[in-house]
Amino acid sequence: MVMTASTPQKKHSGSPKAQTPLDKMTQSKKQLLEFQEKLDTLVDSMTKNPSILSRIATIWGKISLWQKVLGGLLLLAPPILLGALVQSITAYAIACVLLVSYLSISVLLDDHFTHTQNHTQDIKTGVSNLAEGMSTVLSVLEQISDALAEQVASFSMENQHFTEHLGDLKQGNNALSSETQRLRQTENSLNKTEAELAATCIDLQEDLARQVLLANETQQALTQLQSDFANNQQLLQEKNQQLHAITEQFQQDSAQYSQKITVLNETIQKLSALCIDRHTDREAFNLRLTELIHGKSLQRNGFFSEEKELAQVKKQLQDATERYEQLMSVFSEQIGRLEHLASQAY
Incomplete structure:
Protein backbone atom coordinates (compact mmCIF):
# COMPACT_ATOMS: atom_id res chain seq x y z
CA MET A 1 0.00 0.00 0.00
CA VAL A 2 2.89 2.37 0.58
CA MET A 3 4.21 1.91 -2.96
CA THR A 4 0.72 2.38 -4.37
CA ALA A 5 0.29 5.59 -2.34
CA SER A 6 3.64 7.03 -3.38
CA THR A 7 2.98 6.62 -7.09
CA PRO A 8 0.32 9.37 -7.42
CA GLN A 9 2.38 11.65 -5.19
CA LYS A 10 5.30 11.45 -7.62
CA LYS A 11 3.00 11.99 -10.57
CA HIS A 12 1.49 15.00 -8.83
CA SER A 13 4.79 16.54 -7.81
CA GLY A 14 6.28 16.12 -11.25
CA SER A 15 3.75 18.28 -13.17
CA PRO A 16 2.91 21.51 -11.30
CA LYS A 17 4.91 23.74 -13.56
CA ALA A 18 3.13 22.99 -16.87
CA GLN A 19 -0.50 22.82 -15.57
CA THR A 20 -3.07 25.34 -14.43
CA PRO A 21 -4.53 25.10 -10.88
CA LEU A 22 -7.87 23.70 -12.27
CA ASP A 23 -6.07 20.99 -14.23
CA LYS A 24 -4.02 20.11 -11.18
CA MET A 25 -7.16 19.85 -9.01
CA THR A 26 -8.96 17.66 -11.57
CA GLN A 27 -5.96 15.41 -11.96
CA SER A 28 -5.56 15.13 -8.18
CA LYS A 29 -9.22 14.10 -7.74
CA LYS A 30 -8.88 11.58 -10.55
CA GLN A 31 -5.76 10.12 -8.99
CA LEU A 32 -7.51 9.97 -5.59
CA LEU A 33 -10.48 8.05 -7.05
CA GLU A 34 -8.11 5.66 -8.80
CA PHE A 35 -6.26 5.19 -5.54
CA GLN A 36 -9.51 4.42 -3.64
CA GLU A 37 -10.56 1.91 -6.31
CA LYS A 38 -7.17 0.22 -6.07
CA LEU A 39 -7.50 0.04 -2.27
CA ASP A 40 -11.00 -1.49 -2.54
CA THR A 41 -9.66 -3.99 -5.05
CA LEU A 42 -6.81 -4.76 -2.65
CA VAL A 43 -9.23 -5.34 0.24
CA ASP A 44 -11.46 -7.53 -1.92
CA SER A 45 -8.46 -9.54 -3.06
CA MET A 46 -7.60 -10.16 0.59
CA THR A 47 -11.07 -11.70 1.16
CA LYS A 48 -10.87 -13.98 -1.91
CA ASN A 49 -9.73 -17.64 -1.70
CA PRO A 50 -10.82 -18.02 1.96
CA SER A 51 -10.45 -21.23 3.97
CA ILE A 52 -13.16 -23.92 4.19
CA LEU A 53 -14.21 -22.68 7.62
CA SER A 54 -14.45 -19.12 6.28
CA ARG A 55 -16.53 -20.31 3.36
CA ILE A 56 -18.87 -22.27 5.64
CA ALA A 57 -19.08 -19.29 8.02
CA THR A 58 -19.84 -16.98 5.09
CA ILE A 59 -22.63 -19.29 3.86
CA TRP A 60 -23.96 -19.70 7.42
CA GLY A 61 -23.86 -15.98 8.00
CA LYS A 62 -25.91 -15.31 4.87
CA ILE A 63 -28.72 -17.72 6.08
CA SER A 64 -31.56 -16.06 7.96
CA LEU A 65 -32.46 -16.97 11.55
CA TRP A 66 -35.69 -18.81 10.75
CA GLN A 67 -33.81 -20.90 8.21
CA LYS A 68 -31.25 -21.75 10.87
CA VAL A 69 -34.04 -22.73 13.33
CA LEU A 70 -35.80 -24.75 10.64
CA GLY A 71 -32.57 -26.55 9.82
CA GLY A 72 -32.04 -27.36 13.48
CA LEU A 73 -35.58 -28.72 13.78
CA LEU A 74 -35.13 -30.83 10.66
CA LEU A 75 -31.87 -32.17 12.13
CA LEU A 76 -33.44 -32.98 15.52
CA ALA A 77 -36.80 -34.24 14.30
CA PRO A 78 -35.68 -37.78 13.20
CA PRO A 79 -33.94 -38.72 16.46
CA ILE A 80 -36.79 -37.31 18.54
CA LEU A 81 -39.46 -39.11 16.47
CA LEU A 82 -37.41 -42.30 16.57
CA GLY A 83 -37.05 -42.05 20.35
CA ALA A 84 -40.78 -41.42 20.77
CA LEU A 85 -41.62 -44.40 18.65
CA VAL A 86 -39.19 -46.89 20.14
CA GLN A 87 -39.07 -45.30 23.55
CA SER A 88 -35.28 -45.33 23.37
CA ILE A 89 -33.13 -43.16 25.61
CA THR A 90 -30.33 -43.45 23.13
CA ALA A 91 -32.36 -41.65 20.53
CA TYR A 92 -33.03 -38.85 22.98
CA ALA A 93 -29.35 -38.72 23.88
CA ILE A 94 -28.43 -38.53 20.23
CA ALA A 95 -30.96 -35.75 19.79
CA CYS A 96 -29.45 -33.86 22.72
CA VAL A 97 -25.96 -34.32 21.36
CA LEU A 98 -27.08 -33.15 17.95
CA LEU A 99 -28.80 -30.13 19.54
CA VAL A 100 -25.71 -29.19 21.52
CA SER A 101 -23.48 -29.73 18.51
CA TYR A 102 -25.77 -27.73 16.26
CA LEU A 103 -25.92 -24.86 18.70
CA SER A 104 -22.15 -24.90 19.23
CA ILE A 105 -21.40 -25.01 15.52
CA SER A 106 -23.99 -22.29 14.90
CA VAL A 107 -22.47 -20.04 17.55
CA LEU A 108 -18.96 -20.74 16.26
CA LEU A 109 -19.91 -20.03 12.65
CA ASP A 110 -21.81 -16.87 13.65
CA ASP A 111 -18.83 -15.65 15.63
CA HIS A 112 -16.39 -16.43 12.83
CA PHE A 113 -18.63 -14.71 10.28
CA THR A 114 -19.10 -11.68 12.51
CA HIS A 115 -15.36 -11.47 13.19
CA THR A 116 -14.57 -11.77 9.48
CA GLN A 117 -17.11 -9.10 8.59
CA ASN A 118 -15.85 -6.77 11.33
CA HIS A 119 -12.24 -7.33 10.28
CA THR A 120 -13.10 -6.62 6.65
CA GLN A 121 -15.05 -3.55 7.67
CA ASP A 122 -12.16 -2.35 9.82
CA ILE A 123 -9.81 -2.81 6.88
CA LYS A 124 -12.15 -0.86 4.61
CA THR A 125 -12.53 1.86 7.26
CA GLY A 126 -8.76 2.05 7.66
CA VAL A 127 -8.32 2.16 3.91
CA SER A 128 -10.95 4.90 3.66
CA ASN A 129 -9.20 6.83 6.41
CA LEU A 130 -5.94 6.24 4.59
CA ALA A 131 -7.53 7.52 1.38
CA GLU A 132 -8.82 10.59 3.21
CA GLY A 133 -5.37 11.08 4.70
CA MET A 134 -3.85 10.75 1.26
CA SER A 135 -6.39 13.30 0.02
CA THR A 136 -5.32 15.64 2.79
CA VAL A 137 -1.69 14.94 1.96
CA LEU A 138 -2.41 15.61 -1.70
CA SER A 139 -4.11 18.88 -0.76
CA VAL A 140 -1.13 19.84 1.32
CA LEU A 141 1.13 18.77 -1.50
CA GLU A 142 -0.92 20.89 -3.89
CA GLN A 143 -0.50 23.85 -1.57
CA ILE A 144 3.20 23.07 -1.33
CA SER A 145 3.28 22.74 -5.11
CA ASP A 146 1.57 26.12 -5.46
CA ALA A 147 3.99 27.62 -2.97
CA LEU A 148 6.85 25.98 -4.82
CA ALA A 149 5.48 27.32 -8.11
CA GLU A 150 5.33 30.79 -6.57
CA GLN A 151 8.85 30.34 -5.23
CA VAL A 152 10.01 29.11 -8.63
CA ALA A 153 8.42 32.17 -10.25
CA SER A 154 10.04 34.35 -7.59
CA PHE A 155 13.35 32.59 -8.17
CA SER A 156 12.89 33.08 -11.90
CA MET A 157 12.39 36.82 -11.35
CA GLU A 158 15.34 36.88 -8.96
CA ASN A 159 17.36 34.99 -11.54
CA GLN A 160 16.39 37.58 -14.15
CA HIS A 161 17.34 40.36 -11.75
CA PHE A 162 20.53 38.51 -10.96
CA THR A 163 21.26 38.24 -14.69
CA GLU A 164 20.70 41.99 -15.04
CA HIS A 165 22.90 42.63 -12.01
CA LEU A 166 25.45 40.25 -13.47
CA GLY A 167 25.50 42.35 -16.64
CA ASP A 168 25.93 45.47 -14.53
CA LEU A 169 28.69 43.73 -12.60
CA LYS A 170 30.38 42.78 -15.87
CA GLN A 171 30.22 46.40 -16.99
CA GLY A 172 31.52 47.49 -13.60
CA ASN A 173 34.24 44.85 -13.84
CA ASN A 174 35.22 46.14 -17.28
CA ALA A 175 35.23 49.69 -15.93
CA LEU A 176 37.31 48.57 -12.95
CA SER A 177 39.68 46.74 -15.31
CA SER A 178 40.10 49.91 -17.37
CA GLU A 179 40.56 51.93 -14.19
CA THR A 180 43.07 49.38 -12.91
CA GLN A 181 45.01 49.55 -16.18
CA ARG A 182 44.94 53.35 -16.02
CA LEU A 183 46.10 53.25 -12.40
CA ARG A 184 48.90 50.88 -13.36
CA GLN A 185 50.00 53.30 -16.08
CA THR A 186 49.77 56.11 -13.54
CA GLU A 187 51.78 54.01 -11.08
CA ASN A 188 54.46 53.39 -13.71
CA SER A 189 54.51 57.11 -14.50
CA LEU A 190 54.74 57.91 -10.80
CA ASN A 191 57.55 55.39 -10.34
CA LYS A 192 59.39 56.97 -13.26
CA THR A 193 58.74 60.43 -11.83
CA GLU A 194 59.90 59.21 -8.41
CA ALA A 195 63.14 57.92 -9.93
CA GLU A 196 63.63 61.21 -11.74
CA LEU A 197 62.89 63.12 -8.53
CA ALA A 198 65.33 60.91 -6.62
CA ALA A 199 68.03 61.62 -9.21
Whole structure:
Protein backbone atom coordinates (compact mmCIF):
# COMPACT_ATOMS: atom_id res chain seq x y z
CA MET A 1 0.00 0.00 0.00
CA VAL A 2 2.89 2.37 0.58
CA MET A 3 4.21 1.91 -2.96
CA THR A 4 0.72 2.38 -4.37
CA ALA A 5 0.29 5.59 -2.34
CA SER A 6 3.64 7.03 -3.38
CA THR A 7 2.98 6.62 -7.09
CA PRO A 8 0.32 9.37 -7.42
CA GLN A 9 2.38 11.65 -5.19
CA LYS A 10 5.30 11.45 -7.62
CA LYS A 11 3.00 11.99 -10.57
CA HIS A 12 1.49 15.00 -8.83
CA SER A 13 4.79 16.54 -7.81
CA GLY A 14 6.28 16.12 -11.25
CA SER A 15 3.75 18.28 -13.17
CA PRO A 16 2.91 21.51 -11.30
CA LYS A 17 4.91 23.74 -13.56
CA ALA A 18 3.13 22.99 -16.87
CA GLN A 19 -0.50 22.82 -15.57
CA THR A 20 -3.07 25.34 -14.43
CA PRO A 21 -4.53 25.10 -10.88
CA LEU A 22 -7.87 23.70 -12.27
CA ASP A 23 -6.07 20.99 -14.23
CA LYS A 24 -4.02 20.11 -11.18
CA MET A 25 -7.16 19.85 -9.01
CA THR A 26 -8.96 17.66 -11.57
CA GLN A 27 -5.96 15.41 -11.96
CA SER A 28 -5.56 15.13 -8.18
CA LYS A 29 -9.22 14.10 -7.74
CA LYS A 30 -8.88 11.58 -10.55
CA GLN A 31 -5.76 10.12 -8.99
CA LEU A 32 -7.51 9.97 -5.59
CA LEU A 33 -10.48 8.05 -7.05
CA GLU A 34 -8.11 5.66 -8.80
CA PHE A 35 -6.26 5.19 -5.54
CA GLN A 36 -9.51 4.42 -3.64
CA GLU A 37 -10.56 1.91 -6.31
CA LYS A 38 -7.17 0.22 -6.07
CA LEU A 39 -7.50 0.04 -2.27
CA ASP A 40 -11.00 -1.49 -2.54
CA THR A 41 -9.66 -3.99 -5.05
CA LEU A 42 -6.81 -4.76 -2.65
CA VAL A 43 -9.23 -5.34 0.24
CA ASP A 44 -11.46 -7.53 -1.92
CA SER A 45 -8.46 -9.54 -3.06
CA MET A 46 -7.60 -10.16 0.59
CA THR A 47 -11.07 -11.70 1.16
CA LYS A 48 -10.87 -13.98 -1.91
CA ASN A 49 -9.73 -17.64 -1.70
CA PRO A 50 -10.82 -18.02 1.96
CA SER A 51 -10.45 -21.23 3.97
CA ILE A 52 -13.16 -23.92 4.19
CA LEU A 53 -14.21 -22.68 7.62
CA SER A 54 -14.45 -19.12 6.28
CA ARG A 55 -16.53 -20.31 3.36
CA ILE A 56 -18.87 -22.27 5.64
CA ALA A 57 -19.08 -19.29 8.02
CA THR A 58 -19.84 -16.98 5.09
CA ILE A 59 -22.63 -19.29 3.86
CA TRP A 60 -23.96 -19.70 7.42
CA GLY A 61 -23.86 -15.98 8.00
CA LYS A 62 -25.91 -15.31 4.87
CA ILE A 63 -28.72 -17.72 6.08
CA SER A 64 -31.56 -16.06 7.96
CA LEU A 65 -32.46 -16.97 11.55
CA TRP A 66 -35.69 -18.81 10.75
CA GLN A 67 -33.81 -20.90 8.21
CA LYS A 68 -31.25 -21.75 10.87
CA VAL A 69 -34.04 -22.73 13.33
CA LEU A 70 -35.80 -24.75 10.64
CA GLY A 71 -32.57 -26.55 9.82
CA GLY A 72 -32.04 -27.36 13.48
CA LEU A 73 -35.58 -28.72 13.78
CA LEU A 74 -35.13 -30.83 10.66
CA LEU A 75 -31.87 -32.17 12.13
CA LEU A 76 -33.44 -32.98 15.52
CA ALA A 77 -36.80 -34.24 14.30
CA PRO A 78 -35.68 -37.78 13.20
CA PRO A 79 -33.94 -38.72 16.46
CA ILE A 80 -36.79 -37.31 18.54
CA LEU A 81 -39.46 -39.11 16.47
CA LEU A 82 -37.41 -42.30 16.57
CA GLY A 83 -37.05 -42.05 20.35
CA ALA A 84 -40.78 -41.42 20.77
CA LEU A 85 -41.62 -44.40 18.65
CA VAL A 86 -39.19 -46.89 20.14
CA GLN A 87 -39.07 -45.30 23.55
CA SER A 88 -35.28 -45.33 23.37
CA ILE A 89 -33.13 -43.16 25.61
CA THR A 90 -30.33 -43.45 23.13
CA ALA A 91 -32.36 -41.65 20.53
CA TYR A 92 -33.03 -38.85 22.98
CA ALA A 93 -29.35 -38.72 23.88
CA ILE A 94 -28.43 -38.53 20.23
CA ALA A 95 -30.96 -35.75 19.79
CA CYS A 96 -29.45 -33.86 22.72
CA VAL A 97 -25.96 -34.32 21.36
CA LEU A 98 -27.08 -33.15 17.95
CA LEU A 99 -28.80 -30.13 19.54
CA VAL A 100 -25.71 -29.19 21.52
CA SER A 101 -23.48 -29.73 18.51
CA TYR A 102 -25.77 -27.73 16.26
CA LEU A 103 -25.92 -24.86 18.70
CA SER A 104 -22.15 -24.90 19.23
CA ILE A 105 -21.40 -25.01 15.52
CA SER A 106 -23.99 -22.29 14.90
CA VAL A 107 -22.47 -20.04 17.55
CA LEU A 108 -18.96 -20.74 16.26
CA LEU A 109 -19.91 -20.03 12.65
CA ASP A 110 -21.81 -16.87 13.65
CA ASP A 111 -18.83 -15.65 15.63
CA HIS A 112 -16.39 -16.43 12.83
CA PHE A 113 -18.63 -14.71 10.28
CA THR A 114 -19.10 -11.68 12.51
CA HIS A 115 -15.36 -11.47 13.19
CA THR A 116 -14.57 -11.77 9.48
CA GLN A 117 -17.11 -9.10 8.59
CA ASN A 118 -15.85 -6.77 11.33
CA HIS A 119 -12.24 -7.33 10.28
CA THR A 120 -13.10 -6.62 6.65
CA GLN A 121 -15.05 -3.55 7.67
CA ASP A 122 -12.16 -2.35 9.82
CA ILE A 123 -9.81 -2.81 6.88
CA LYS A 124 -12.15 -0.86 4.61
CA THR A 125 -12.53 1.86 7.26
CA GLY A 126 -8.76 2.05 7.66
CA VAL A 127 -8.32 2.16 3.91
CA SER A 128 -10.95 4.90 3.66
CA ASN A 129 -9.20 6.83 6.41
CA LEU A 130 -5.94 6.24 4.59
CA ALA A 131 -7.53 7.52 1.38
CA GLU A 132 -8.82 10.59 3.21
CA GLY A 133 -5.37 11.08 4.70
CA MET A 134 -3.85 10.75 1.26
CA SER A 135 -6.39 13.30 0.02
CA THR A 136 -5.32 15.64 2.79
CA VAL A 137 -1.69 14.94 1.96
CA LEU A 138 -2.41 15.61 -1.70
CA SER A 139 -4.11 18.88 -0.76
CA VAL A 140 -1.13 19.84 1.32
CA LEU A 141 1.13 18.77 -1.50
CA GLU A 142 -0.92 20.89 -3.89
CA GLN A 143 -0.50 23.85 -1.57
CA ILE A 144 3.20 23.07 -1.33
CA SER A 145 3.28 22.74 -5.11
CA ASP A 146 1.57 26.12 -5.46
CA ALA A 147 3.99 27.62 -2.97
CA LEU A 148 6.85 25.98 -4.82
CA ALA A 149 5.48 27.32 -8.11
CA GLU A 150 5.33 30.79 -6.57
CA GLN A 151 8.85 30.34 -5.23
CA VAL A 152 10.01 29.11 -8.63
CA ALA A 153 8.42 32.17 -10.25
CA SER A 154 10.04 34.35 -7.59
CA PHE A 155 13.35 32.59 -8.17
CA SER A 156 12.89 33.08 -11.90
CA MET A 157 12.39 36.82 -11.35
CA GLU A 158 15.34 36.88 -8.96
CA ASN A 159 17.36 34.99 -11.54
CA GLN A 160 16.39 37.58 -14.15
CA HIS A 161 17.34 40.36 -11.75
CA PHE A 162 20.53 38.51 -10.96
CA THR A 163 21.26 38.24 -14.69
CA GLU A 164 20.70 41.99 -15.04
CA HIS A 165 22.90 42.63 -12.01
CA LEU A 166 25.45 40.25 -13.47
CA GLY A 167 25.50 42.35 -16.64
CA ASP A 168 25.93 45.47 -14.53
CA LEU A 169 28.69 43.73 -12.60
CA LYS A 170 30.38 42.78 -15.87
CA GLN A 171 30.22 46.40 -16.99
CA GLY A 172 31.52 47.49 -13.60
CA ASN A 173 34.24 44.85 -13.84
CA ASN A 174 35.22 46.14 -17.28
CA ALA A 175 35.23 49.69 -15.93
CA LEU A 176 37.31 48.57 -12.95
CA SER A 177 39.68 46.74 -15.31
CA SER A 178 40.10 49.91 -17.37
CA GLU A 179 40.56 51.93 -14.19
CA THR A 180 43.07 49.38 -12.91
CA GLN A 181 45.01 49.55 -16.18
CA ARG A 182 44.94 53.35 -16.02
CA LEU A 183 46.10 53.25 -12.40
CA ARG A 184 48.90 50.88 -13.36
CA GLN A 185 50.00 53.30 -16.08
CA THR A 186 49.77 56.11 -13.54
CA GLU A 187 51.78 54.01 -11.08
CA ASN A 188 54.46 53.39 -13.71
CA SER A 189 54.51 57.11 -14.50
CA LEU A 190 54.74 57.91 -10.80
CA ASN A 191 57.55 55.39 -10.34
CA LYS A 192 59.39 56.97 -13.26
CA THR A 193 58.74 60.43 -11.83
CA GLU A 194 59.90 59.21 -8.41
CA ALA A 195 63.14 57.92 -9.93
CA GLU A 196 63.63 61.21 -11.74
CA LEU A 197 62.89 63.12 -8.53
CA ALA A 198 65.33 60.91 -6.62
CA ALA A 199 68.03 61.62 -9.21
CA THR A 200 67.12 65.32 -9.13
CA CYS A 201 67.23 65.24 -5.32
CA ILE A 202 70.71 63.69 -5.44
CA ASP A 203 71.81 66.36 -7.92
CA LEU A 204 70.27 69.04 -5.73
CA GLN A 205 72.01 67.66 -2.68
CA GLU A 206 75.33 67.66 -4.52
CA ASP A 207 74.63 71.17 -5.81
CA LEU A 208 73.61 72.17 -2.30
CA ALA A 209 76.88 70.80 -0.94
CA ARG A 210 78.79 72.75 -3.59
CA GLN A 211 76.77 75.87 -2.84
CA VAL A 212 77.36 75.43 0.89
CA LEU A 213 81.08 75.06 0.22
CA LEU A 214 80.96 78.11 -2.04
CA ALA A 215 78.98 79.98 0.62
CA ASN A 216 81.58 79.06 3.23
CA GLU A 217 84.32 80.26 0.93
CA THR A 218 82.33 83.42 0.22
CA GLN A 219 81.77 83.89 3.95
CA GLN A 220 85.48 83.51 4.58
CA ALA A 221 86.25 85.98 1.78
CA LEU A 222 83.59 88.31 3.17
CA THR A 223 85.09 88.02 6.64
CA GLN A 224 88.54 88.75 5.23
CA LEU A 225 87.09 91.65 3.25
CA GLN A 226 85.37 92.99 6.36
CA SER A 227 88.68 92.73 8.19
CA ASP A 228 90.45 94.52 5.32
CA PHE A 229 87.68 97.08 5.24
CA ALA A 230 88.02 97.67 8.97
CA ASN A 231 91.79 98.00 8.57
CA ASN A 232 91.31 100.40 5.66
CA GLN A 233 88.79 102.36 7.72
CA GLN A 234 91.26 102.57 10.56
CA LEU A 235 94.06 103.50 8.15
CA LEU A 236 91.82 106.08 6.52
CA GLN A 237 90.97 107.50 9.91
CA GLU A 238 94.66 107.72 10.76
CA LYS A 239 95.39 109.30 7.38
CA ASN A 240 92.53 111.73 7.92
CA GLN A 241 93.97 112.63 11.30
CA GLN A 242 97.40 113.07 9.72
CA LEU A 243 95.86 115.08 6.89
CA HIS A 244 94.03 117.20 9.43
CA ALA A 245 97.25 117.75 11.37
CA ILE A 246 99.17 118.50 8.15
CA THR A 247 96.39 120.84 7.04
CA GLU A 248 96.54 122.71 10.32
CA GLN A 249 100.33 122.79 10.15
CA PHE A 250 100.13 123.93 6.52
CA GLN A 251 97.68 126.63 7.49
CA GLN A 252 100.01 127.75 10.28
CA ASP A 253 103.03 127.58 7.98
CA SER A 254 101.10 129.39 5.28
CA ALA A 255 100.26 132.09 7.75
CA GLN A 256 103.87 132.32 8.85
CA TYR A 257 105.05 132.20 5.23
CA SER A 258 102.59 134.92 4.35
CA GLN A 259 103.91 137.04 7.18
CA LYS A 260 107.47 136.27 6.13
CA ILE A 261 106.70 137.05 2.48
CA THR A 262 105.09 140.24 3.58
CA VAL A 263 108.12 141.10 5.66
CA LEU A 264 110.35 139.99 2.76
CA ASN A 265 108.47 142.16 0.33
CA GLU A 266 108.80 145.07 2.67
CA THR A 267 112.50 144.32 3.08
CA ILE A 268 112.94 144.00 -0.70
CA GLN A 269 111.18 147.26 -1.13
CA LYS A 270 113.38 148.85 1.49
CA LEU A 271 116.50 147.34 -0.05
CA SER A 272 115.43 148.38 -3.50
CA ALA A 273 114.91 151.79 -2.11
CA LEU A 274 118.41 151.83 -0.68
CA CYS A 275 119.72 150.91 -4.16
CA ILE A 276 122.40 148.47 -3.25
CA ASP A 277 125.38 149.10 -5.40
CA ARG A 278 127.77 146.45 -4.53
CA HIS A 279 127.66 143.36 -6.62
CA THR A 280 128.75 140.94 -3.89
CA ASP A 281 126.10 142.11 -1.52
CA ARG A 282 123.52 141.74 -4.27
CA GLU A 283 124.60 138.16 -4.96
CA ALA A 284 124.55 137.26 -1.26
CA PHE A 285 121.12 138.70 -1.00
CA ASN A 286 119.93 136.77 -4.05
CA LEU A 287 121.43 133.55 -2.67
CA ARG A 288 119.72 134.04 0.63
CA LEU A 289 116.49 134.79 -1.10
CA THR A 290 116.86 131.69 -3.29
CA GLU A 291 117.46 129.45 -0.25
CA LEU A 292 114.50 130.89 1.46
CA ILE A 293 112.30 130.33 -1.55
CA HIS A 294 113.76 126.85 -2.13
CA GLY A 295 113.09 125.84 1.47
CA LYS A 296 109.54 126.93 1.20
CA SER A 297 109.20 124.96 -2.09
CA LEU A 298 110.47 121.79 -0.39
CA GLN A 299 107.98 122.21 2.38
CA ARG A 300 105.24 122.68 -0.18
CA ASN A 301 106.38 119.60 -2.12
CA GLY A 302 106.27 117.54 1.10
CA PHE A 303 102.77 118.70 1.73
CA PHE A 304 101.76 117.88 -1.84
CA SER A 305 103.30 114.36 -1.55
CA GLU A 306 101.31 113.75 1.66
CA GLU A 307 98.20 114.93 -0.10
CA LYS A 308 98.91 112.62 -3.05
CA GLU A 309 99.44 109.65 -0.72
CA LEU A 310 96.20 110.48 1.03
CA ALA A 311 94.43 110.57 -2.35
CA GLN A 312 95.83 107.10 -3.15
CA VAL A 313 94.62 105.78 0.22
CA LYS A 314 91.18 107.24 -0.49
CA LYS A 315 91.15 105.56 -3.90
CA GLN A 316 92.16 102.21 -2.36
CA LEU A 317 89.45 102.64 0.27
CA GLN A 318 86.90 103.39 -2.45
CA ASP A 319 88.03 100.31 -4.43
CA ALA A 320 87.80 98.17 -1.30
CA THR A 321 84.32 99.56 -0.60
CA GLU A 322 83.15 98.74 -4.13
CA ARG A 323 84.62 95.24 -3.86
CA TYR A 324 82.89 94.81 -0.51
CA GLU A 325 79.55 95.84 -2.02
CA GLN A 326 80.06 93.44 -4.94
CA LEU A 327 80.89 90.56 -2.58
CA MET A 328 77.87 91.41 -0.44
CA SER A 329 75.65 91.26 -3.57
CA VAL A 330 77.15 87.91 -4.61
CA PHE A 331 76.75 86.61 -1.05
CA SER A 332 73.07 87.67 -1.02
CA GLU A 333 72.49 85.89 -4.35
CA GLN A 334 74.19 82.74 -3.02
CA ILE A 335 72.07 82.84 0.15
CA GLY A 336 68.86 83.19 -1.93
CA ARG A 337 69.90 80.33 -4.20
CA LEU A 338 70.70 78.13 -1.18
CA GLU A 339 67.28 78.85 0.33
CA HIS A 340 65.61 78.00 -3.02
CA LEU A 341 67.56 74.74 -3.31
CA ALA A 342 66.74 73.85 0.31
CA SER A 343 63.01 74.44 -0.32
CA GLN A 344 63.13 72.24 -3.45
CA ALA A 345 65.06 69.49 -1.67
CA TYR A 346 62.62 69.31 1.29
